[in-house]
Amino acid sequence: xxxxxxxxxEVRKIGVLFILSWIVGILFILAGAASLFDNxxxxxxxxxxxxxxxxxxxxxxKKKYNVHLTGWLRFIVFLILISVGASLTQTSGKDVVxxxxxxxxxxxxxxxxxxxxxxxxxxxxxKEEPKKQKIKxxxxxxxxxxxxxxxxxxxRVTVTNTGDTTISPKFDMYVYQGNKEICAGSPTxxxxxxxxxxxxxxxxxxxxxxxxxxxxxxxxxxxxxxxxDFNKLDSKTKxxxxxxxxLRQQEEMEDLLKQLG
Numbered sequence: 557x558x559x560x561x562x563x564x565x566e567v568r569k570i571g572v573l574f575i576l577s578w579i580v581g582i583l584f585i586l587a588g589a590a591s592l593f594d595n596x597x598x599x600x601x602x603x604x605x606x607x608x609x610x611x612x613x614x615x616x617x618k619k620k621y622n623v624h625l626t627g628w629l630r631f632i633v634f635l636i637l638i639s640v641g642a643s644l645t646q647t648s649g650k651d652v653v654x655x656x657x658x659x660x661x662x663x664x665x666x667x668x669x670x671x672x673x674x675x676x677x678x679x680x681x682x683k684e685e686p687k688k689q690k691i692k693x694x695x696x697x698x699x700x701x702x703x704x705x706x707x708x709x710x711x712r713v714t715v716t717n718t719g720d721t722t723i724s725p726k727f728d729m730y731v732y733q734g735n736k737e738i739c740a741g742s743p744t745x746x747x748x749x750x751x752x753x754x755x756x757x758x759x760x761x762x763x764x765x766x767x768x769x770x771x772x773x774x775x776x777x778x779x780x781x782x783x784x785d786f787n788k789l790d791s792k793t794k795x796x797x798x799x800x801x802x803l804r805q806q807e808e809m810e811d812l813l814k815q816l817g
Contacts, residue, residue: 578610584638591645598644605637643710643761693719694752696781696790699759703798708739708767713779715749716757725749725789728780729764738775739767769798 588602607613608630695716702709708731715725731738743762752758762779769775774797781790 582610588641591641595645598641601637601641601644605634605641608634608637639710639763643763688720690721691719692721692723692783692787692789693717694723694725694781694783694789696779696792698777698779698792698794701777701794701796703769703796706769706798708764708769710761710763711743711777711779712759712761714757714759715752715781717752717754720754722751722753723789724751724784726782726784726786727762728782729762730778730780731764731767732776732778733771733773738769739764741765772799773797 584605585603585607588599588605591599591602613630695718697714697716699712699714701711711729713727717723727743728740729743730740741764743764748758748760749762774795776793776795778791778793780788781792783789
């Protein structure tokens, strides 16, 4: 712009949300760098999520590829990368503990029967011992429930195979506010639970996407443990509270999205 024979540059306005996007991006980049020794892939995903939320990233993509990324799209990609990265870094290095918890009942041996031959000579002949029936059973424990930005984050659970056959567990998750169901579904990213041998115990985090809390209240989570044929093996509940501070985080993030959009 030229005014009175001199050239002046256009002044760029910097608001609070612009500064917050810098702070959030840098914090996640530093967090990812600190997690490089725990899980390289998870740490790189966190760092990439932090870079995407930075304001210069959108300008770079627009200048380089002539593509405009909206604030909503960048935030969704940011959440996915951070969630997957955090899950990978938290589940790395966990030890699998083998601890028998129940003893399968032994099948009683068939009593010996007396068999008479044609010569009327009594002989004692035991029957073959029947094969033991495979028992499929397992127990579930809800270790930790996480709430961030008014969203349900990965929930840590422990599954113990108390039977004598390998299981591939599945889960159904439900969240209630009193008697009202807030969200329900099957979780994702349960990598360690693909197979659990007999008498083996494993701990992992399961994620139910899209569970958002809008009120300050007490809530209850119920998780059903199923086998590969969707038969229920166990069920546990755990209560938790969503307070005003968590809801304010969600409102601040929504304001940031509107500013970026």
